[in-house]
Amino acid sequence: MITPIRANYDAKSIEKGIQEYWKAEHAYEKTREARKDGKKFYFVDGPPYTTGAIHLGTAMNKTVKDILIRYWSMNGYNIRDQPGFDMHGLPIEVKVEKNIGVHSKKDIEELGIDKFVNTCKEFAIGLREDMTEQFKQLGVWMDWDNPYQTIKLDYIESAWWTLQRAYEKGLLKDSSRVVTWCPRCETALAEAEIEYWDETDPSIMVRFPIKGDNASLLIWTTTPWTLAANMAVAVHPDFDYARVRMSGEKGSEELIILESQADYVMQKGGYEKCEVLKRMKGQELEGIAYEPVFNLDVPPAEWNYKVVTATYVEQDNTGLVHTAPGHGPDDYETGKRYGIPPFCPVAENGRYTDEFPLMVGKKVKTVHDDVIKYLDENGRLYNSSKIKHRYGHCWRCKSPIIYRNTRQWFVEVPKVKDEMLAEIDRAKWVPDWAGSTREKNWVEGARDWCISRQRYWGIPMPVWECECGEKKVVGQYEELKAGEGYTDGMDTHRPWIDGVTFKCPKCGKTMHRVPDVLDVWFDSGVAAWASLGYPH
Known part of the structure; x- marks a missing residue:
């Protein structure tokens, strides 16, 4: 009997009919049975994440895989078509936190880690079941009754075996x-877990008075909150620096800066005249000692509060880089070269510890104005302005890292x-x-x-x-x-x-x-x- 051509293509009814036919005829099972003696083809499914319904990218990904599997199956191969699901991780934790109304690790531990973990597990399993049905609705043929799941005990054991090796x-x-750190989630993050967008932050120049001298090293930073952890000032060994006298109606002062930035620094300081008193290479500045911004109890070391050299220093701003080995990867490596310990007076939750008594308990990303006020009142602030730049944020909670x-x-x-x-x-x-x-x-x-x-x-x-x-x-x-x-x-x-x-x-x-x-x-x-x- 010839079926008449439809006047209108009704995708939904056609799809429903095909799905019902496949199910009634056990089409998937019969196809796999027919291919069981064929040459084996190993396929591994890169697992989708169980944080919600599938999206267009997930749908396209699975569709492409389905095409690949069907192609090789139609060529007689016995395909290993096990689907997988990625079911652990911070994204699930953040979703669960919102669902149950907790806001910090302290809240989680008061609730009970066991209850929180079990809730995460239930959440992930529920979404895996939903996603499975959605993939089936797309017509994807995989072994949906036997998926690998990263939360299963045998899977965890395999990961352990890998680490032992x-x-x-x-x-x-x-x-x-x-490391990059999310103070809200209170954990380290990988670079792949960081999203960047523009933020407006302070841009300040700060005087570091040289010991036994009337001149100051002039540094620049966009992170005033890290000044509590300052342990050194970095210069480029091969750049040309100068001791200059800035003068004008407001008075005068002597600074050490990158010579090519003298006019820029003069304008930032509100001066009318800049006189070069002495020129030197950055290497000649190495070892000069200065007075720290905050007199804190830091681990003792020979090179604390001295000028060090680093080739990552760029020819912009003042040419002198505030160095906090406890708060910057480059700073850490520089500190390691000079034996300077990484002082870090900041807890997991992004608040100052009692190692910085002046602002203990405050969130570091909220103290910019407090630090700038302190610098100004103590004669350390040379210039303060704003800068718009790209800044990293946690990929899930969106907090600044x-x-x-x-x-x-x-x-x-x-x-x-x-x-x-x-x-x-x-x-x-x-x-x-x-x-x-x-x-x-x-x-x-x-x-x-x-x-x-x-x-x-x-x-x-x-x-x-x-x-x-x-x-x-x-x-x-x-x-x-x-x-x-x-x-x-x-x-x-x-x-x-x-x-x-x-x-x-x-x-x-x-x-x-x-x-x-x-x-x-x-x-x-x-x-x-x-x-x-x-x-x-």
């Missing part, structure tokens, strides 16, 4: 470094960079530029990966430590049986895994788990083998 190869290290020195765990990617580049060259990429430019450029610029996060809903770091310094990295659940507090099949999320301890083989004291969880990007990064249940 990294530790054995000398690629997993802990270190105190300056800060930099602070904390202890974190890193995978030392540069050590395996050559191997990674070789694998990129060995693979066939479609289109070619995806590998030859995008992936290759990313790997060439890769630095140590900060994989630790100070949160709750994530794969727990499988690292146990003793106060004597001994460390233990667990790779499989079988190893937990040697400790106290473990039972077979227990949930290895926080807070339950936090109760598992070991006896230190070195000193006999108790080893506790590092409280951090893994960067959620690590979850999806191990999908190629974790989805297979590796290493079992």
Whole structure:
């Protein structure tokens, strides 16, 4: 019987009919059965994130994958078509916080980490179920009854195994470094977790009086709040600097600045005349001592409050850079070269600690006016204006980030960079530029990966430590049986895994788990083998 052509194309009714036909005839199951003896084709689904309904990008991504799977299936291949879901991480935590009305880590811990984590789990599972139905409605054929889920115990174990292998190869290290930090979420962030947009901030020039001299070093900064952590002033060793006398109706003063910026600095200070008294290279300034802005109890070091050299200093503003090793990656490295400790009087919540008594308890991003007022009242403020510039924000809560020195765990990617580049060259990429430019450029610029996060809903770091310094990295659940507090099949999320301890083989004291969880990007990064249940 010939079915008459429809006068109008009704997409909804046609789609419904096809879906019902596939279901009634078990079309997916029959197709897979027909291909079971074919040559195996391994496909890994990069997992979508379970924070809401699928969006156009997710829909397009799955549609392209569906086309690929169908193509190879129609060519007789037995396709491994397991879908995956990325179900941990800060984005889910932030959604749950809003749903249950908590606003900080303190609130979460008062509620109970167990209750918060269970709520995150329920939230993620509910959205995974919703997304599955939405993908089915798109007509995507995958093994929807058996998805891999990053929250499953076997998946967590595979991630642990990966980290243990990294530790054995000398690629997993802990270190105190300056990292990007969200004061609202109270955790370290990766560069990929930061969004940038324009912000208006103070732009100030500050006098640092030279000890035993009537001249001042003149620095410039857009972060007045970091002046409490100032430990040095950086100059470029090869640039031309000058000691100048600024003068005019308001009086006169002597400053050390970048010579090429003399007229600019003169105008900023409201002076009419600038006289060069002496010229010198930046290298000649090294070691000059100055009076700190705030007289704080900082860790002692030979190079505290002295001029240091750094090649990242640029030829703009005053040419002298306020250096706070506790609040800037470049500053930290400079401090490390000179043996200057990273002083960081800022807590996880972005408030000053009692190490800065003048403003203890205040949020650092709210004290600009207070700091500027203090500088002005104490004769340190040379100029104050505003600047519009790009500034980083947490990708989920949208709060401005800060930099602070904390202890974190890193995978030392540069050590395996050559191997990674070789694998990129060995693979066939479609289109070619995806590998030859995008992936290759990313790997060439890769630095140590900060994989630790100070949160709750994530794969727990499988690292146990003793106060004597001994460390233990667990790779499989079988190893937990040697400790106290473990039972077979227990949930290895926080807070339950936090109760598992070991006896230190070195000193006999108790080893506790590092409280951090893994960067959620690590979850999806191990999908190629974790989805297979590796290493079992």
